[in-house]
Amino acid sequence: MTQPLSIAIIGAGLSGLCLALALHQEQIPCVIYETRAEPLDIGGAIMLSPNALRILDQLGVYERLQPLGYNFDHLYFRTETDQLLDTFEFGGKDKFGYSGMRVYRFELIKVLLAMLSEVGIAPQYGKKFSHVVSEDESSVTWAFDDGSSSSASLLVGADGIHSRVRSYLHPDVSPTFTKMVGVSASVPTSQLGVGKDYTLPVTIMNRKHGAFIAAPQRKDGSEMFIGKQCPFTEDLDRAGWDRVLNDKQWCIDFLRKGQEDYPPIVASAVSRLEMDKINLWPFYVIPKLASWMSSKGRVVILGDAAHAIPPTAGQGVNQAFEDVYTFSRVMARFQRSLKGVASMVLRRWQEKRQLRVDGVLALNATINKRRLPSALEDPMAAEGFDLGWLYNIEYEEFVEEITGSA
Ligand SMILES: Cc1cc2nc3c(=O)[nH]c(=O)nc-3n(C[C@H](O)[C@H](O)[C@H](O)COP(=O)(O)OP(=O)(O)OC[C@H]3O[C@@H](n4cnc5c(N)ncnc54)[C@H](O)[C@@H]3O)c2cc1C
Numbered sequence: 096m097t098q099p100l101s102i103a104i105i106g107a108g109l110s111g112l113c114l115a116l117a118l119h120q121e122q123i124p125c126v127i128y129e130t131r132a133e134p135l136d137i138g139g140a141i142m143l144s145p146n147a148l149r150i151l152d153q154l155g156v157y158e159r160l161q162p163l164g165y166n167f168d169h170l171y172f173r174t175e176t177d178q179l180l181d182t183f184e185f186g187g188k189d190k191f192g193y194s195g196m197r198v199y200r201f202e203l204i205k206v207l208l209a210m211l212s213e214v215g216i217a218p219q220y221g222k223k224f225s226h227v228v229s230e231d232e233s234s235v236t237w238a239f240d241d242g243s244s245s246s247a248s249l250l251v252g253a254d255g256i257h258s259r260v261r262s263y264l265h266p267d268v269s270p271t272f273t274k275m276v277g278v279s280a281s282v283p284t285s286q287l288g289v290g291k292d293y294t295l296p297v298t299i300m301n302r303k304h305g306a307f308i309a310a311p312q313r314k315d316g317s318e319m320f321i322g323k324q325c326p327f328t329e330d331l332d333r334a335g336w337d338r339v340l341n342d343k344q345w346c347i348d349f350l351r352k353g354q355e356d357y358p359p360i361v362a363s364a365v366s367r368l369e370m371d372k373i374n375l376w377p378f379y380v381i382p383k384l385a386s387w388m389s390s391k392g393r394v395v396i397l398g399d400a401a402h403a404i405p406p407t408a409g410q411g412v413n414q415a416f417e418d419v420y421t422f423s424r425v426m427a428r429f430q431r432s433l434k435g436v437a438s439m440v441l442r443r444w445q446e447k448r449q450l451r452v453d454g455v456l457a458l459n460a461t462i463n464k465r466r467l468p469s470a471l472e473d474p475m476a477a478e479g480f481d482l483g484w485l486y487n488i489e490y491e492e493f494v495e496e497i498t499g500s501a
Contacts, residue, residue, distance in 0.1 A: 100430040103128065103237075103247040105260050107218040109141075109200070110398030110415040111253035112207040116154050117423035119214050123430055126247070127216070128239070130223035130254075134208060136201040139279060139374050140165075140312045140320060143198065145191035145486040147413035150420040152193075153490075159206045164198035165311050170409075171294035175301045177358035179294065181465060184482050185409065191486040197296075197312045197320070224254065227263045227394060235393035250394045251422075256379050258400035264389055270379040270403065272330040277376040277406070278349050279322030280368050284311060287319060288363045299361065304353035307361050321364045323350055327377070340375040347373070378405055383453075387445045392438025397422060402452045407459035410485075414455060417488070418448055424494040443497045454484065 100123055104111045107129035118125045143151070143164070151157040172181040186195030211217070223240040227250070230236075236246040252260025256270050287309065289295075296310030305325040312318050331339065339345065347368050354362040380403050388395045398415035425444050429437050458480070 099124070100249065100426065101125070101247045102249045102251060102426070103245065104251045104253055105224040106252070106254035106258075106398075106400075107131075107134065107220070108253060108255055108398070109203065109207075109412050110400075110419055111251075112204065112211065112218070113150075113154070113156075113416055114251065114253055114397070114419040114423065115211055115216050115218075116156070116207060117150075117420050118426065119211070119216060120154060121423050121427035121430070123423070123426055125216070127218040128222040128224060129218045129220050130240075132221050134201075134204055134218075134220075136204075137374070138201070138372075139281075140197045140199050140310075141203070141412050142185065142310075142409045143196045144409065144413050145186050145193040145195070146488050147416040148186075148193040148196060149488075150416050150490070153420070154210075156203075156206055156210065157193075159210070160196070160198055160203060163202045163206075163314060164196035165314060165316050166194040166196055167296060167311070168194050169294075171297045173294070173297055173299050173358070175299065175357060177299070177360075180300065183408075183462070183480060184486075186486070191483075197310060199312070224252075224259055226259075227389075230389060230391050230393045232391060235389075235391075248393070249426075252394070252396040252400045253398050253419075254400055256381065256399040256403045258396060260394065261381075261384075261396050261400050263394060264386060264396065265384060268381055268384065270381050273378040273380055273405065274326055274328055274330075275324055275378045276327040277322050277324045277378065278346050279308075279320060279374045279376070280346075280350060280365075281312065281318050281320055281372045282364060282367065282369075284317050284319045286363060286367060287360050289360055293360070299357055301353065301357055303356055307357055307364075309360065309364060319364065321350070325349065331377070336375065336377055340373075343370040343373055346375060376406075379403055380405060383449070386442075387448075388438065388441050392441055395422070395441060402449075404452065404455055405459055407462050408455055410455045410458075414452055417451060420490060421448065421493055421497075424490065425497055428494070428498045440498055447493065447497055451488075458482075458485070 102125040104127045107127050115125050115127050168187045170183040170185050174180050225238045225240045228236040228238050234246050234248050235250045238244045252258050299307045308322045310320045312320050351365045387401045397418035404411045
């Protein structure tokens with residue numbers, strides 16, 4: 096049976112907006128529903144690596160983003176006595192096709208929204224997905240919190256780490272707090288008092304107080320993101336985290352604590368902090384999921400809803416974009432014959448995507464090991480990472496391997 100494919104997306108975050116654009120490029124109609132009343136600006140920048148930039152280039156987003164982002168090729172790791180410990184590639188035009196980019200999350204959201212608006216797609220705000228009502232071989236019906244309901248041939252949950260769509264597939268899974276938080280701020284780069292030769296973005300390791308990060312942002316690098324990660328024993332609900340974030344003095348004290356045990360750049364960085372430039376990120380994870388889709392194949396999750404990735408290798412949003420793009424390419428191949436074969440193909444898509452996510456998790460573990468106090472004793476023990484597998488992915492081959500024999 097052939098039928099026109101219609102896709103409903105829950106969540107207008109980075110995954111949901113990018114998915115809508117990718118589906119539009121494949122001429123697949125879609126609608127987006129977002130619980131918030133308007134696009135959310137949580138502040139802060141994200142780091143985009145070549146695997147995601149290649150996708151954004153394919154979608155026409157990259158050329159609009161490039162004038163807004165700060166380009167860099169390496170992340171540097173230094174000891175508490177300011178010795179270079181380790182270098183991690185995050186991009187490189189010759190080797191990977193693109194330099195890495197730091198760009199404000201909200202700038203990217205604005206670019207995606209503008210491009211969607213140009214093709215007549217507007218997210219419906221103030222629509223909170225509640226639950227799936229029914230699902231059969233050809234469609235799915237769901238309800239919103241306001242009592243209304245809707246149907247489509249596929250429902251995609253791009254609703255983040257605390258996904259409600261996921262609870263339809265996995266009622267027993269809930270995110271686990273890793274007992275780590277990141278507190279960040281932005282300051283003028285000149286405040287750090289470092290010369291042009293100082294290696295940036297930098298993570299300064301410290302056994303007692305945790306890692307301190309400084310990363311330039313804005314096109315010209317005139318602003319510096321600074322942040323510290325540290326253990327935080329108490330798990331809180333959303334209101335609790337908002338209370339911590341709104342306790343700006345706590346955040347400032349947290350950023351300043353132990354500054355004398357780091358190189359002087361840290362004391363300079365935290366010397367003047369503006370309350371409205373402070374952010375908090377509690378790190379949550381979810382267990383590896385057996386399935387990213389319902390048994391009838393009409394409900395799918397992707398992005399943070401399917402696999403929240405700790406920030407170590409900076410791949411959270413980059414992997415979400417990989418999900419989105421490969422999903423749209425796979426759907427394009429099967430939009431004429433969604434029934435039956437699609438769930439088999441989607442399962443293969445999930446398996447191959449999970450392999451990539453597993454690779455990133457293994458990379459995170461290797462990086463963490465290299466940042467242990469024992470590694471601080473012997474900086475020279477660090478060997479270079481080979482990241483070609485991560486950054487030089489061939490998407491058409493990836494999709495061909497999924498759909499080729501279906
Ligand atoms: C402070 C911070 C800094 C980060 N920095 C980086 C970084 O530098 N690099 C990186 O790779 N990753 C970073 N991440 C992680 C990255 O932000 C996530 O991987 C990415 O945002 C996931 O996108 P998503 O669209 O899947 O989920 P989200 O961005 O969480 O979006 C989900 C959307 O769904 C909506 N929603 C939720 N429930 C419902 C519902 N029931 N009905 C309708 N809509 C709903 C939400 O309001 C939201 O708009 C950071 C995260 C945080 C919090």
